[in-house]
Structures are given as C-alpha cells and as structure tokens.
Amino acid sequence: MKVALVDYGAGNLRSVANALHALGVEPVVAGGPDALADATHLVLPGVGSFGDCMAELANRGLIEPVRAWLAAGKPYLGICLGYQILFDGSEETPGVAGLGVVPGRVRRFTEREGLKIPHMGWNSVVPRHPDRGRWAGLGCEPYFYYVHSYFPVPDDDSVIAAETEYGGTRFAAAIELPHVLACQFHPEKSQDAGQRLLRNFLGGQ
Numbered sequence: 001m002k003v004a005l006v007d008y009g010a011g012n013l014r015s016v017a018n019a020l021h022a023l024g025v026e027p028v029v030a031g032g033p034d035a036l037a038d039a040t041h042l043v044l045p046g047v048g049s050f051g052d053c054m055a056e057l058a059n060r061g062l063i064e065p066v067r068a069w070l071a072a073g074k075p076y077l078g079i080c081l082g083y084q085i086l087f088d089g090s091e092e093t094p095g096v097a098g099l100g101v102v103p104g105r106v107r108r109f110t111e112r113e114g115l116k117i118p119h120m121g122w123n124s125v126v127p128r129h130p131d132r133g134r135w136a137g138l139g140c141e142p143y144f145y146y147v148h149s150y151f152p153v154p155d156d157d158s159v160i161a162a163e164t165e166y167g168g169t170r171f172a173a174a175i176e177l178p179h180v181l182a183c184q185f186h187p188e189k190s191q192d193a194g195q196r197l198l199r200n201f202l203g204g205q
Helices: 013-021 050-059 064-073 190-199
Strands: 001-004 028-029 041-044 076-080 102-106 117-126 144-147 151-156 158-168 169-177 180-183
Touching: 001 013, 001 076, 013 151, 013 190, 041 064, 117 158, 144 190, 151 169
Parallel strands: 001 028, 001 041, 041 076, 076 180
Antiparallel strands: 102 151, 117 144, 158 169, 169 180
16 A cells, blocks of 8 residues: 655645554655555645645646546545545635536635634534445544535535534535545544544555
C-alpha cells in the first residue's frame, strides 16, 4: 500500500499524516503528479477556500491527474475541501469550476440570528447504512469534528452516505461512490471514530 497525501499548499497535512501514522501507514506527500504514479490510495485534505484550492491544484499540475485517478476508479478520500472540489462549483468562489466529478454545488449556511457560522465542533453523523462497508463498527450515530461554512448539495441523492443537521439545515456529511469516500467533517481530528473510518477506507489495514 502506498498512500499519497495531496499537498496544495494549504491542506491540513500534518494532522492527516499523524492520523495515518497511528494506523501504521507512512503517507507520501504529493506536491505534483509524479508522486501519484505508483500510489494505491489518494487522500486530499482541505483547509482554505474553494477557489484557492483549485488554483493551487492547477499551479502544481494536479487537476488532470486527480481527475484521471478518479476516472480510473482508484481509492480516493476527500476531506473538507477535498470533498467540496469534487462538485461543479461553490458559492464561496462563484465562477470557479470544481472537478465536476459529482454533479451538484456547494452552498453556504444561511445567516440567521443565533446561528454561528462557521459550524465548528462535534456533531453527530447519521450513516444511511451503519455498520456496513466503510461505516462498519461506527454505530448508528457516531460523532465527528467539523469546521466549515459551506456544504455540498449533490444533484443525485443516492450518493449521500451520511447526513448531519446544523442550525435546522440537514446536509450531506459524506458521500460514497464505489472507490470514493468524501466527508465534510475531519476524521483526522475525530479521535476513535475518525481512526475507524480511516482504517475502513484503507481496507481494514
């Protein structure tokens, strides 16, 4: 197994790398396409803005290699922005195209009195198929850690793997495709539940 951790200059690489280390995995930091050549798993974490993320991926020659990776059906884990950029675009940066792998757009929480934005802290997640596949061993309502103001809205409801509610808005906390797991929360900051999800993504290693 070779796990490539995509570096676009603003991702939370250290925390994700540490979480992988705890599972006995030594990731390779991928700052360019060459590092993906013989990787078996791709992890794209995210901190920052949608537009900056896409710009940096373009600057490093990573957009087409990541698209090709996804098209080839290889294992991909997207965290926070690594989840959002799978979609067509985001209200955060109008006019900037995402990878367009999953039809849909990224929306911002609606401002209203008493609602704190960004959504920050622990929140429960309701998997659609608990204790199955990548969610095995997590139970019916595990807790994960969030820091975000935006969330994806898939056009196809069937890709949603888990949901969370915040401020009266129910949103797709995670999506799944056959070789893709992408989540708005941060498994690397989510203690035992996060470690279990990472282990399941890696195939139980």
